[in-house]
Amino acid sequence: MNPVGVVRNDCTDPAQAMQMQDAESVILVDEAFADALHMIDSCEYLDVVFHLHLPETGGRTKTGTAAGAETDADSGTVSDAAAGTGADSGTVSDAAAGTGAEPKTEPASETAGGWKRTTRSGELRGVFASRAPVRPNPVGITTVRLVARDGNRLRVTGLDVVDGTPVLDIKSCNTSHLDDAPCGASNHIHTSLLKSNPRLAIQRYIHAGDTEKLLMLAAQFHGHYCPGLAMGVMAAVHAMQELDRDNAYPDSVTDDAKPAETGGEKASGPESDGLEDLLAIVETNNCFADGVQLVTGCSFGNNSLIFEDLGKTAFTLTRRDGNGVRVISRHESPAYVREAFPEFDRHYQRVVKEKVRDDAAVAAFRKSGVERSFGTLNLDFNRMFEVQRVRVDVPEYAPSHESCVCANCGESVMATRMVDGGDVSTRGPNTPATTVENRKLCLKCAGKPYSVLDGHGIRISGG
Helix, strand or coil: CCCCEEEECCCCCHHHHHHHHHCEEEEEECHHHHHHHCCHHHCCEEEEEEECCCCEECCEECCCCECCCCCCCCCCCCCCCCCCCCCCCCCCCCCCCCCCCCCCCCCCCCECCECEEECCCCCEEEHHHCCCCCCCCCEEEEEEEEEEEECCEEEEECCCCCCCCEEEEEEECCCHHHCCCCCCHHHHHHHHHHHHCCCHHHHHHHHHCCHHHHHHHHHHHHCCCCHHHHHHHHHHHHHHHHHHHHHCCCCCCCHHHCCCCCCHHHCCCCCCCCCCCEEEEECCCCHHHHHHHHHHCCCCCCCCEEECCCCCCEEEEEECCCEEEEEEECCCHHHHHHHHCCHHHHHHHHHHHCCCCCHHHHHHHHHHHHHHHHHHCCCCHHHHEEEEEEECCCCCCCCCCCEEECCCCCCEEEHHHEEECCCCCCCCCCCCHHHHCCCEEECCCCCCCEEEEECCEEEEECC
16 A cells, blocks of 8 residues: 555654644645545544554564553544554655655564453453554554645644654545434444443543643532642542553563653553552542542542541552552642742632632632642642652452341441341331341441541541
8 A cells, every 4th residue: 555645743752642632733645646635625524544654673562562552442533553653763654755665564463462452441352342553454543633724734633643654545534324323423422432431531631641631520520620639630640650650661670761751552540440459548538539539530439449537638549469659749839839829829718718708709719729720730740749659558359248227217228337226126117027126226326426527537426
């Protein structure tokens, strides 16, 4: 096959190519195919087919992508070549340079593991069910948005390949078979992807280091924007990338030999599927903790979030092997943030401390909170946080308990939260008669103490 054009953009590092999706690339189409561009301006989206033209070297592609752990699966906007195209030195192949010669490449070879790859989301899939760049035929495809056409130059966004990638074909998108989908073609496609991997977008943002989009998602969960939430997002993204950076290299590789920045197929962090194989330990229950939950996927509900009531703006991320990364706010960071965004403290004092809640005061507080929150993301991470390598005593997997019915209130209760009802001989109005014989009561009906987690931390109530 002979290329019809070549990609031109500012990306020279294949490991960072996915970050090009939000930036513009230019597809320079060969003059010989000028009439093939007729009416292309009417297409808002295009499918771009390109050549994965770099040979494998030493079991790894030149992009640094491990042959046994390739790129993300099933993202409809992530190309196969997100970490598998482009020339490391910035040179262009003969075909890309317009010589017409066949590009000099070696076909992707079957690795010892066969045609299966571990995707960035942690799933083991065959390459036909993934977007791994090492394939039987070195061909990639992705969907892009056409921004504008200038002669034979197509300005596009969404193309996550490096400068010099040979383009084999350009086609208009065909989603006609989805025209009868109730929610529309694009939503239907995205919904099907999210059913396979609900954290697909979050993984992409972690990979790109896009803390701004992650903060927006965290605010949907948290309810508002605030600097603490932004700090939680920053700390969690760093820990996710740092933990994966360690896992991407064997123990024989020293820290000095590892690249300073995380990149490649594992930059979206370790697998976070709510099955307790990834654990987050937070040391505060304020806004910071919500940013951690969103980014890591660890929560109280999936038993992957552990709370230590220490009152520190810190958290630890660990796999079950106990090798963890702890990120803690430096004691100088509050002053650093206040100096950068002084207005927020004045509004915080009035609304939160003095409880002035009129519309004007609250509006000013929220506006300053947004400004400081997004501004915080751009501050120097190393001035705000300290990163520590720690060993964690990982708890056993959470047990599953049966439920019982309280002999007094008639409500279903976890068996471990019930006590002997003693002399109780009458049942509550909603209690089945069979329950009275067991005489088991919930802690509240028995007047026993129980733990409560609120804004003050963990406290004992009742009894």
